[in-house]
Amino acid sequence: MTAPILYDVPGPKARRRIRIGTVVGILLILGLIAYVLVKLAGNGQLEGQRWAVIFDPRSSVPQFLLRGLVATLQVAALGMVLATAMGALLAIGRLSDHRWVRIPVTTVIEFFRAVPLLVVIFAAFLLPPTFGVPISAYAALVIGLTLYNSAVIAEIVRAGILSIDKGQSEAAYGIGMRKWQVMTFILLPQAIRRMLPVLIAQLVVLLKDSSLGFIIGYFELLRSARSLVEFFRVDFGDQYSFQIYVAAAVIYIFVNVILSIFARWLDKRLARSKKSREGDETLPLTAEQFGAGGGGLGGV
Amino acid sequence: MGFLIDNFGLFVDAMGQTLLISLFAGLLALVLGTILAAMRVSPVPPLRGLATFYVEVFRNTPLTVVFFFIIFGLPQIDTVISPLPGAMLAVGLYTAAFVCEAIRSGINSISAGQAEAARAIGLTFSQSLREVVLPQAFRTVVPPLGNVWIAMVKNTSIAAGFFIPELSALLPRLANAAADELIATLIGVVIAYLLITLPSAYGVSRLEKRAAILR
Numbered sequence: 001m002t003a004p005i006l007y008d009v010p011g012p013k014a015r016r017r018i019r020i021g022t023v024v025g026i027l028l029i030l031g032l033i034a035y036v037l038v039k040l041a042g043n044g045q046l047e048g049q050r051w052a053v054i055f056d057p058r059s060s061v062p063q064f065l066l067r068g069l070v071a072t073l074q075v076a077a078l079g080m081v082l083a084t085a086m087g088a089l090l091a092i093g094r095l096s097d098h099r100w101v102r103i104p105v106t107t108v109i110e111f112f113r114a115v116p117l118l119v120v121i122f123a124a125f126l127l128p129p130t131f132g133v134p135i136s137a138y139a140a141l142v143i144g145l146t147l148y149n150s151a152v153i154a155e156i157v158r159a160g161i162l163s164i165d166k167g168q169s170e171a172a173y174g175i176g177m178r179k180w181q182v183m184t185f186i187l188l189p190q191a192i193r194r195m196l197p198v199l200i201a202q203l204v205v206l207l208k209d210s211s212l213g214f215i216i217g218y219f220e221l222l223r224s225a226r227s228l229v230e231f232f233r234v235d236f237g238d239q240y241s242f243q244i245y246v247a248a249a250v251i252y253i254f255v256n257v258i259l260s261i262f263a264r265w266l267d268k269r270l271a272r273s274k275k276s277r278e279g280d281e282t283l284p285l286t287a288e289q290f291g292a293g294g295g296g297l298g299g300v
Numbered sequence: 301m302g303f304l305i306d307n308f309g310l311f312v313d314a315m316g317q318t319l320l321i322s323l324f325a326g327l328l329a330l331v332l333g334t335i336l337a338a339m340r341v342s343p344v345p346p347l348r349g350l351a352t353f354y355v356e357v358f359r360n361t362p363l364t365v366v367f368f369f370i371i372f373g374l375p376q377i378d379t380v381i382s383p384l385p386g387a388m389l390a391v392g393l394y395t396a397a398f399v400c401e402a403i404r405s406g407i408n409s410i411s412a413g414q415a416e417a418a419r420a421i422g423l424t425f426s427q428s429l430r431e432v433v434l435p436q437a438f439r440t441v442v443p444p445l446g447n448v449w450i451a452m453v454k455n456t457s458i459a460a461g462f463f464i465p466e467l468s469a470l471l472p473r474l475a476n477a478a479a480d481e482l483i484a485t486l487i488g489v490v491i492a493y494l495l496i497t498l499p500s501a502y503g504v505s506r507l508e509k510r511a512a513i514l515r
Contacts, residue, residue: 021347022346025344026346039378040377041376045376114493114497116457118457118458119471123471126471126482127482130480208360210456212434212461215364215458222365248365248368252360253361256360
């Protein structure tokens, strides 16, 4: 059902009402923005010099934020690769014919899906030192992100594999392929195409989740912003705090929106090529089938 | 095990904090998310745009950053908020975006005939949404909303980084106070979370069966 069914093409009266609604709505939004701006200006937050510091290389703020962004991307990239690889393995394990593989793997997946990511990260950060194994915040963050997201990705991959028409694997067995051949040559390649958009959505979540490094003290983007604020507080008080936080948030949103747009583009592209190839008999996997708020809320 | 029993009160208090944040944030998210979903299908363009903007921004911002703005940013516009309501607000505002998307998918799943029939008997936009479409949409979105709720309970753990003594915050706290009992603490925290999420999952599946529309 598309939205326009909910209302008729507006007539003259309705058009007037909509116009009034539009004006009132815009005024309301403008009022809210104005309120925030006035308050900010009242506290002197809008002075150009305060914002200039973000772009001024002499203040070393841009370098610091850039380093934070690189650290964030570093953790996220490593986590993405490891979590995807481990997720695929876990998914295959869960689909195994052998009970002694299936049951432990299912337990592991369900466990990490039930526990908050922060608890996994805390565990990875706090546990090894009690056994005399030193661990950096970086390693703990990567381990936490990998374990948690591999469980989520495992479910995405599993749903993808299960969505492939049974005839595919039957035909593969029919021409004499072994189990591992059916999985690697027939099922996975098709499943990956189908689950790619949801997988990327989950990877965006992983990127967002890397901000949890803030809590265990890894110098990712948010922590860098925080330490900048503390650094400036010594000489300037809270003069630049707000601006630096805003800059960090804008960078996050920018990077994530780019990834989301990429996911949507990919989704559209895959949908189109599928239609042209095999008609519309296969239903595309929708986000809800994967649970976890469309994979979009799986973590943070 | 003895350690867990000795500190039982501590765990119960922490779990209470987690539940408190979850309940109020969930309520806020449900109400705000429904309003946002209605805005996204409404005939008034600025409302549609505003809701879309809200959802896009909050879906692409880490919850940690939302917390940041509530706890450290709001004081900049002379609105100081103490940590607990701040946490509720942050989690609620963040989750509302996901609730909105879940409900919108539900609205889109209602067959077009329902809305056409509602229009044909002369119901207005808000009437057809309120009386015909949303009641059915809510039934179909019970499973995704349940997932959002469980994810949200887990997300409240981020409040640990912002001065709130909830479940996850016990880990670093007891790691300092009782380092050799860390595994016991970990087990306790995990069990406490499971005590919330497992019954939730069960309740959602029961609710799903009761609410399902037989077609």
